[in-house]
Amino acid sequence: xxxxxxxxxxxxxxxxxxxxxxxxxxxxxxxxxxxxxxxxxxxxxxxxxxxxxxxxxxxxxxxxxxxxxxxxxxxxxxxxxxxxxxxxxxxxxxxxxxxxxxxxxxxxxxxxxxxxxxxxxxxxxxxxxxxxxxxxxxxxxxxxxxxxxxxxxxxxxxxxxxxxxxxxxxxxxxxxxxxxxxxxxxxxxxxxxxxxxxxxxxxxxxxxxxxxxxxxxxxxxxxxxxxxxxxxxxxxxxxxxxxxxxxxxxxxxxxxxxxxxxxxxxxxxxxxxxxxxxxxxxxxxxxxxxxx
Amino acid sequence: xxxxxxxxxxxxxxxxxxxxxxxxxxxxxxxxxxxxxxxxxxxxxxxxxxxxxxxxxxxxxxxxxxxxxxxxxxxxxxxxxxxxxxxxxxxxxxxxxxxxxxxxxxxxxxxxxxxxxxxxxxxxxxxxxxxxxxxxxxxxxxxxxxxxxxxxxxxxxxxxxxxxxxxxxxxxxxxxxxxxxxxxxxxxxxxxxxxxxxxxxxxxxxxxxxxxxxxxxxxxxxxxxxxxxxxxxxxxxxxxxxxxxxxxxxxxxxxxxxxxxxxxxxxxxxxxxxxxxxxxxxxxxxxxxxxxxxxxxxxxxxxxxxxxxxxxxxxxxxxxxxxxxxxxxxxxxxxxxxxxxxxxxxxxxxxxxxxxxxxxxxxxxxxxxxxxxxxxxxxxxxxxxxxxxxxxxxxxxxxxxxxxxxxxxxxxxxxxxxxxxxxxxxxxxxxxxxxxxxxxxxxxxxxxxxxxxxxxxxxxxxxxxxxxxxxxxxxxx
Numbered sequence: 001x002x003x004x005x006x007x008x009x010x011x012x013x014x015x016x017x018x019x020x021x022x023x024x025x026x027x028x029x030x031x032x033x034x035x036x037x038x039x040x041x042x043x044x045x046x047x048x049x050x051x052x053x054x055x056x057x058x059x060x061x062x063x064x065x066x067x068x069x070x071x072x073x074x075x076x077x078x079x080x081x082x083x084x085x086x087x088x089x090x091x092x093x094x095x096x097x098x099x100x101x102x103x104x105x106x107x108x109x110x111x112x113x114x115x116x117x118x119x120x121x122x123x124x125x126x127x128x129x130x131x132x133x134x135x136x137x138x139x140x141x142x143x144x145x146x147x148x149x150x151x152x153x154x155x156x157x158x159x160x161x162x163x164x165x166x167x168x169x170x171x172x173x174x175x176x177x178x179x180x181x182x183x184x185x186x187x188x189x190x191x192x193x194x195x196x197x198x199x200x201x202x203x204x205x206x207x208x209x210x211x212x213x214x215x216x217x218x219x220x221x222x223x224x225x226x227x228x229x230x231x232x233x234x235x236x237x238x239x240x241x242x243x244x245x246x247x248x249x250x251x252x253x254x255x256x257x258x259x260x261x262x263x264x265x266x267x268x269x270x271x272x273x274x275x276x277x278x279x280x281x282x283x284x285x286x287x288x289x290x291x292x
Numbered sequence: 293x294x295x296x297x298x299x300x301x302x303x304x305x306x307x308x309x310x311x312x313x314x315x316x317x318x319x320x321x322x323x324x325x326x327x328x329x330x331x332x333x334x335x336x337x338x339x340x341x342x343x344x345x346x347x348x349x350x351x352x353x354x355x356x357x358x359x360x361x362x363x364x365x366x367x368x369x370x371x372x373x374x375x376x377x378x379x380x381x382x383x384x385x386x387x388x389x390x391x392x393x394x395x396x397x398x399x400x401x402x403x404x405x406x407x408x409x410x411x412x413x414x415x416x417x418x419x420x421x422x423x424x425x426x427x428x429x430x431x432x433x434x435x436x437x438x439x440x441x442x443x444x445x446x447x448x449x450x451x452x453x454x455x456x457x458x459x460x461x462x463x464x465x466x467x468x469x470x471x472x473x474x475x476x477x478x479x480x481x482x483x484x485x486x487x488x489x490x491x492x493x494x495x496x497x498x499x500x501x502x503x504x505x506x507x508x509x510x511x512x513x514x515x516x517x518x519x520x521x522x523x524x525x526x527x528x529x530x531x532x533x534x535x536x537x538x539x540x541x542x543x544x545x546x547x548x549x550x551x552x553x554x555x556x557x558x559x560x561x562x563x564x565x566x567x568x569x570x571x572x573x574x575x576x577x578x579x580x581x582x583x584x585x586x587x588x589x590x591x592x593x594x595x596x597x598x599x600x601x602x603x604x605x606x607x608x609x610x611x612x613x614x615x616x617x618x619x620x621x622x623x624x625x626x627x628x629x630x631x632x633x634x635x636x637x638x639x640x641x642x643x644x645x646x647x648x649x650x651x652x653x654x655x656x657x658x659x660x661x662x663x664x665x666x667x668x669x670x671x672x673x674x675x676x677x678x679x680x681x682x683x684x685x686x687x688x689x690x691x692x693x694x695x696x697x698x699x700x701x702x703x704x705x706x707x708x709x710x711x712x713x714x715x716x717x718x719x720x721x722x723x724x725x726x727x728x729x730x731x732x733x734x735x736x737x738x739x740x741x742x743x744x745x746x747x748x749x750x751x752x753x754x755x756x757x758x759x760x761x762x763x764x765x766x767x768x769x
Contacts, residue, residue, distance in 0.1 A: 039376075040725055126584075127576045127578065128574065129576055147512075147514050148742065234515030234516040236515020236516070236742075237515060237741070238742040241515070242515075253373055254372075254727045256727065
């Protein structure tokens with residue numbers, strides 16, 4: 001009883017902060033999402049409009065396009081980060097000359113603010129001036145212009161995200177790989193299992209919780225990507241990289257469409273929860289059931 | 293001279309001036325007496341004029357009056373975000389906010405700002421002997437309401453000019469080649485056809501001579517509103533399409549069908565012409581906002597272009613940033629037939645007159661102290677050094693200062709044009725829904741730029757979208 005009370009006392013500051021800075025704003029956003037509210041409309045007051053905003057969102061081509069682009073981005077970026085991150089983690093598990101140096105270098109992108117990453121990549125990809133289009137043209141005769149080519153802009157953003165966040169995946173997977181017991185691997189080798197069989201039947205199942213946790217983190221991050229894209233393409237060319245985060249930003253800030261913008265935010269939160277739940281159900285739940 | 297050096301020199305000069313020339317120090321000390329210990333907070337865009345306020349004028353004012361002034365300089369969108377949220381929520385964090393010319397009507401519609409004229413009338417003891425609204429150029433009119441009351445002290449003002457490379461235009465070899473190719477002399481263009489001819493000539497010249505040179509700039513970003521601004525503010529008016537093609541006197545109609553001009557034949561001709569210029573501009577143009585256009589010109593990559601005056605200053609005079617110092621001339625933008633007649637008769641304008649003012653939010657808790665600071669930065673006495681450090685003129689007397697006249701020479705006569713021809717340019721139309729319409733039509737505009745929509749279909753769609761959002765916002769019946 002005594003320790004319960006002490007526990008709540010110690011937790012209280014966190015819970016209070018969480019309530020005021022997390023729960024309360026969320027409730028307010030939900031409340032606003034049921035209103036028509038633009039402070040620069042002829043009537044700047046909040047007007048309750050029931051589920052109109054939610055009805056509108058279903059037919060909003062710009063929003064649906066931004067969801068589609070975001071889903072594609074999340075798929076390519078997170079999958080690439082997992083694959084590259086796993087190979088890098090395996091590489092860093094082995095000893096080689098300059099390992100400490102390369103491991104340090106490889107984590108540097110992690111400490112850069114997304115807005116800086118966007119700026120740096122903008123400089124590197126500016127048509128005809130940036131180092132990437134320049135050498136692509138000089139060495140391979142390829143013209144790269146992210147201001148006119150939607151695929152080039154999209155691919156550049158995926159690559160930028162992979163460059164920025166793969167180190168996080170690598171570090172998480174290194175931690176998981178280091179903690180694996182040696183016995184199952186030795187037994188598998190004695191039984192004659194090849195490396196592919198060892199990966200699919202021993203390594204992957206054993207690091208699955210770490211993989212899922214990493215995917216959760218990256219999925220949620222990728223779904224709300226704004227800064228880097230804002231700096232690099234501004235959502236263009238056209239709407240090719242207008243991810244849902246950028247779409248919400250444009251709706252809420254420049255357009256001051258607070259009501260509808262809040263509705264989009266609520267829906268995106270809902271979609272994120274559903275995506276994470278699906279991930280959990282398909283990747284972790286079967287394993288837990290088996291263990292039970 | 294570098295920007296930092298200019299700042300340093302300005303600060304030194306102003307320090308001397310502050311002790312020697314200001315005979316009215318006693319006024320400031322006396323007027324500030326009740327506000328000792330007060331801290332004023334302002335938010336503004338991180339631009340040269342604003343940095344001058346933060347680095348030079350605010351410390352001077354603090355030393356003179358004992359009133360502390362903290363000026364927060366941030367990005368364009370963050371500045372609006374912070375100011376609007378503060379004024380909307382009524383938190384009163386800021387005592388001064390930067391008001392871009394195009395947002396003033398939205399702020400006035402929401403009663404965000406304090407009526408400075410009224411404040412001065414109500415508090416005659418606060419009025420500095422060196423301050424008068426009459427000192428400002430006519431640009432101050434953009435910050436007045438219908439009764440002529442001022443709601444912001446102008447702090448920067450510039451026009452978007454036709455900048456050209458004097459060294460190239462005056463090169464005998466180039467002149468001869470141009471004459472041979474076109475049959476006319478190489479002089480700044482007066483019409484769109486002439487402009488196109490010059491642009492094509494220099495783009496070809498760059499290719500033939502293996503130079504990184506193109507015939508024109510283009511502020512044609514495919515995902516940033518800068519491109520839309522270039523079209524509606526600087527290109528469409530030169531074809532006779534004004535006020536974004538929205539007819540405020542006719543129920544805010546945008547489509548030709550309803551009485552607007554957003555999708556008129558002139559508008560379609562203007563956009564088609566501009567896209568043809570974009571296609572022969574440097575490749576980075578499709579990723580260029582106003583900043584990158586300045587950088588492109590300053591790097592010597594374009595022979596001519598429409599460039600914001602705030603950038604014209606460093607392009608023409610700052611050797612640490614520009615490769616074309618002393619090689620720049622200014623001219624009026626090229627026009628379609630009849631446009632100048634319309635403008636002279638008061639029906640339109642030929643380009644964009646931009647700038648901003650420092651306003652006093654209605655929610656400020658330190659209005660009187662803030663009013664003192666706003667007067668301080670609005671005095672004639674502080675203007676010349678400010679104009680040299682960060683090219684901008686907001687007070688009529690500034691033009692006559694010898695230092696400013698020297699700067700005018702460096703800028704190829706830019707200040708003369710601002711003074712004598714400024715009346716031909718205009719700021720954004722008086723719409724309280726500026727950003728809302730812009731953001732609604734911009735995605736369609738980008739689709740035109742990427743070729744996903746034709747000019748004709750795209751402008752038709754933009755007109756329909758503009759009318760729809762104006763109906764949603766309650767401005768259009």
